[in-house]
Amino acid sequence: MLQQAPLIPAGGAAYDWLWAIPALPLAASLVAGILHFLTLRSRGVWKRKPAAHGHDAHGHGGHAHADEGHGQATDAHHDAHHDAHHDAHHDADHDAGHGHAKVAAGIGGLAAPIAALSMYAAFALSVKAFLLLRDLPAAARVLRSSSWDWIDTGTFPIDIAMHLDPLSSVMTLVVTGIGALIFTYAAGYMKGDPGYAKFFSYLALFGFAMLMLVLSSSLIGLFIGWEGVGLCSYLLIGFWYEKGWPAAAGQKAFVMNRIGDASFLLGSFVLAQLYGSLDMAAINAGVPGSISSHATELFLAGLLLFGGACGKSAQIPLFTWLPDAMAGPTPVSALIHAATMVTAGVYLVVRLNPLFAASPTLLAIVGIVAALTAFVAGSTALVQRDIKKVLAYSTVSQLGYMFLGLASGAWAAAIFHLVTHAFFKALLFLGAGSVIHGMSDEQDMHKMGGLRRHMPVTFATFLAGAAALSGLPLLSGFFSKDEILAHTFASGQGGSPLYFALWGVGILTAAMTAFYTWRMVALTFFGKERFDPAKVHVHESPAVMTAPLVVLAVLAVFGGVLGLPVVFHLPHLLGEWLEPVTASGTAILHAAHGEHAMSLLTEWLLLGLGAVIALVFAHMGFRRYRDGIAADVEAVAKRPRTTAFLMDAWTIDTKYTSFIVGPVKLFAFVIAVVVDAFAIDGLVNGVAAATRGIGSRVRRMADGSIATYGLWMGAVTAVMAFLFLWKS
Amino acid sequence: MNVPSEHLLVLAAILFAVGAAGFFLRRNVIVVLMCIEIMLNAANLSFLAASRMHALAPGATGPSLEGPTFAIFVIVVAAIEAAVGLALVIALYRNRQTVSLDALTDLKD
Numbered sequence: 001m002l003q004q005a006p007l008i009p010a011g012g013a014a015y016d017w018l019w020a021i022p023a024l025p026l027a028a029s030l031v032a033g034i035l036h037f038l039t040l041r042s043r044g045v046w047k048r049k050p051a052a053h054g055h056d057a058h059g060h061g062g063h064a065h066a067d068e069g070h071g072q073a074t075d076a077h078h079d080a081h082h083d084a085h086h087d088a089h090h091d092a093d094h095d096a097g098h099g100h101a102k103v104a105a106g107i108g109g110l111a112a113p114i115a116a117l118s119m120y121a122a123f124a125l126s127v128k129a130f131l132l133l134r135d136l137p138a139a140a141r142v143l144r145s146s147s148w149d150w151i152d153t154g155t156f157p158i159d160i161a162m163h164l165d166p167l168s169s170v171m172t173l174v175v176t177g178i179g180a181l182i183f184t185y186a187a188g189y190m191k192g193d194p195g196y197a198k199f200f201s202y203l204a205l206f207g208f209a210m211l212m213l214v215l216s217s218s219l220i221g222l223f224i225g226w227e228g229v230g231l232c233s234y235l236l237i238g239f240w241y242e243k244g245w246p247a248a249a250g251q252k253a254f255v256m257n258r259i260g261d262a263s264f265l266l267g268s269f270v271l272a273q274l275y276g277s278l279d280m281a282a283i284n285a286g287v288p289g290s291i292s293s294h295a296t297e298l299f300l301a302g303l304l305l306f307g308g309a310c311g312k313s314a315q316i317p318l319f320t321w322l323p324d325a326m327a328g329p330t331p332v333s334a335l336i337h338a339a340t341m342v343t344a345g346v347y348l349v350v351r352l353n354p355l356f357a358a359s360p361t362l363l364a365i366v367g368i369v370a371a372l373t374a375f376v377a378g379s380t381a382l383v384q385r386d387i388k389k390v391l392a393y394s395t396v397s398q399l400g401y402m403f404l405g406l407a408s409g410a411w412a413a414a415i416f417h418l419v420t421h422a423f424f425k426a427l428l429f430l431g432a433g434s435v436i437h438g439m440s441d442e443q444d445m446h447k448m449g450g451l452r453r454h455m456p457v458t459f460a461t462f463l464a465g466a467a468a469l470s471g472l473p474l475l476s477g478f479f480s481k482d483e484i485l486a487h488t489f490a491s492g493q494g495g496s497p498l499y500f501a502l503w504g505v506g507i508l509t510a511a512m513t514a515f516y517t518w519r520m521v522a523l524t525f526f527g528k529e530r531f532d533p534a535k536v537h538v539h540e541s542p543a544v545m546t547a548p549l550v551v552l553a554v555l556a557v558f559g560g561v562l563g564l565p566v567v568f569h570l571p572h573l574l575g576e577w578l579e580p581v582t583a584s585g586t587a588i589l590h591a592a593h594g595e596h597a598m599s600l601l602t603e604w605l606l607l608g609l610g611a612v613i614a615l616v617f618a619h620m621g622f623r624r625y626r627d628g629i630a631a632d633v634e635a636v637a638k639r640p641r642t643t644a645f646l647m648d649a650w651t652i653d654t655k656y657t658s659f660i661v662g663p664v665k666l667f668a669f670v671i672a673v674v675v676d677a678f679a680i681d682g683l684v685n686g687v688a689a690a691t692r693g694i695g696s697r698v699r700r701m702a703d704g705s706i707a708t709y710g711l712w713m714g715a716v717t718a719v720m721a722f723l724f725l726w727k728s
Numbered sequence: 729m730n731v732p733s734e735h736l737l738v739l740a741a742i743l744f745a746v747g748a749a750g751f752f753l754r755r756n757v758i759v760v761l762m763c764i765e766i767m768l769n770a771a772n773l774s775f776l777a778a779s780r781m782h783a784l785a786p787g788a789t790g791p792s793l794e795g796p797t798f799a800i801f802v803i804v805v806a807a808i809e810a811a812v813g814l815a816l817v818i819a820l821y822r823n824r825q826t827v828s829l830d831a832l833t834d835l836k837d
Contacts, residue, residue, distance in 0.1 A: 706760065714748070
């Protein structure tokens with residue numbers, strides 16, 4: 001354990017109100033949970049002892065979930081209705097999962113405004129914190145509440161404080177701001193769902209966990225949030241669990257995240273061993289002094305933490321849960337599986353940027369994983385037919401971009417892309433949700449087309465999101481993606497040729513991004529209607545759903561001003577704001593590799609290349625699919641194996657199923673039959689049989705005659721007395 | 729009147745043997761209870777004899793109270809035992825119309 005003065009900023013009770021930022025959604029979650037149970041009772045669905053289950057229903061969703069299953073399964077009316085609906089609309093993987101018997105929300109309808117209000121209040125507090133932070137001198141920009149001594153083991157206290165610095169300030173603003181918009185949207189989207197209040201209870205609980213994750217001062221607090229968002233992700237992916245496959249998708253997400261979480265824990269153990277503290281400020285302060293002496297430990301800790309980030313942020317090899325996670329309601333996909341939770345890994349790396357900067361090998365590993373992920377997911381998105389699957393693979397791909405930025409030490413650029421991605425991807429998901437809603441739960445783009453005439457607001461906002469995602473010049477995604485690619489290129493110039501290769505993959509992925517984005521737009525909104533307008537009553541979504549779309553569209557278009565490129569000679573607002581957090585990691589990188597500024601000409605060239613590629617491939621994707629699905633049909637006919645390969649995400653998931661899941665199941669079977677049924681049960685039953693056997697022999701001693709008992713007692717007493725006296 | 733303490737111990741041993749013999753050989757519960765009382769009182773007697781031996785030993789500072797104290801405890805316990813035991817015997821007789829131990833071997837099954 002290294003000895004050094006821990007450089008943890010002093011906290012104070014003056015900033016204890018920071019606890020309110022995560023606490024508000026938590027309170028809303030509790031209230032919504034109670035409302036849910038009141039709703040169930042008023043519907044007569046749920047008649048078992050209310051007192052026994054009422055109180056643990058809200059906070060611990062798992063339990064509530066289980067109870068719920070019982071309650072709804074007994075509701076014959078609900079089931080019958082649901083099945084009828086399902087038969088009519090069931091379309092294998094393309095069913096949106098929105099097909100529920102609509103019911104009046106009753107008192108549960110209050111859950112939506114309560115949850116949304118808590119999020120708006122948390123946003124207001126985040127803005128207040130941001131303003132306070134802005135008024136401080138740059139070096140002192142930390143607000144820290146007094147710490148809560150969670151566990152005190154004497155030598156290793158585990159304290160949790162709310163730690164708000166520029167990085168967590170950005171994250172809280174994104175989480176609460178976009179969260180509030182999505183909560184608003186969900187109030188319209190989920191209307192009529194039997195689990196309306198439950199949905200908002202889970203969603204608000206997610207808000208709590210995510211804010212805990214970004215505000216906590218210590219790795220343990222971060223881990224609480226990390227697991228909390230995982231739990232809520234599981235609950236919300238499996239929200240329509242009666243259908244079966246969403247429940248399986250939820251379990252898959254949970255299990256794959258668990259693999260990453262184990263790695264995360266091991267990484268934090270290494271850091272705890274090394275620095276005697278889990279406070280991230282102390283760890284960051286300690287890293288520069290231990291680079292030369294403890295390089296291996298730092299590499300190991302970083303690699304293990306990156307393993308955790310891979311799970312949460314859906315990087316190869318742990319990305320396959322995210323596409324399946326689309327089984328959840330679309331607002332969940334927008335909030336959790338695009339804008340916030342999946343970016344937690346990026347946040348973690350930036351939060352511990354000195355640790356990652358300390359090892360060039362680690363950064364190279366991050367870069368390779370990121371580039372591979374971006375490319376594999378991007379190419380998979382090219383052929384998907386399900387609009388949410390396109391967006392899901394696009395999200396995986398864009399997360400790859402963020403990690404690519406981190407790999408070249410572009411901490412601020414990664415956060416910049418995180419923010420703009422949160423804007424435009426949330427927008428695209430919500431837009432897709434609006435489409436799915438308007439199409440009465442159709443997700444297959446081959447059965448859409450021509451929707452721009454039916455859904456003008458959704459169309460216009462979706463266009464803005466698509467333009468930003470594909471990186472059309474001057475939109476937010478253009479600047480953030482270009483900055484990451486420029487940094488990767490600069491790292492290549494700085495003497496690591498590997499980064500030129502990574503940059504090349506990044507450019508390829510940018511081309512694919514533009515292509516699949518505009519393919520999606522063309523298939524969804526242009527061409528002829530490929531459905532029967534007489535049967536499907538396409539309608540624009542209500543204002544409560546379109547208003548958040550408009551706000552997000554504005555952000556997606558203008559979000560770029562947060563980080564303008566160097567060549568514009570305007571301040572990079574986000575970069576300067578994050579400077580106090582990222583300075584340490586950047587200094588370590590510069591000390592190791594020297595500082596290399598790119599020439600302005602190169603920068604212009606890269607910017608121009610990015611713009612040209614985006615425009616060309618966006619145009620190509622749009623033109624090929626504007627008139628219908630002919631190009632897809634042709635591709636499947638001409639190259640059936642390639643398209644099937646891409647459709648299945650390079651068959652990675654299928655390989656997992658045959659090479660990992662299969663053997664694990666076999667192993668489980670062996671354990672169940674041989675070890676459990678034979679060895680363990682044999683042991684238990686053997687003990688019982690032995691006891692019975694001994695008993696049947698020994699019972700002869702008890703013949704019912706007092707004299708015999710007395711003889712035994714007397715004999716034993718005599719022997720004991722003899723031994724006692726003989727010894728002394 | 730100078731009885732040696734050893735005589736008292738021998739008497740106690742004889743009493744205990746009588747009690748034990750009765751306990752093992754008799755079948756009437758009341759007699760068995762009485763035999764237990766005899767054994768207890770044999771123990772009391774040996775306590776008092778030992779106490780007396782200590783008090784009379786050369787260099788002893790005076791009579792010790794430990795032996796008599798134990799004897800009194802034993803008397804109390806014996807009284808309780810007799811009360812409970814006799815109550816059990818009465819209950820037993822009401823239920824089974826017998827106090828013979830040969831008929832009371834239900835516990836072995």
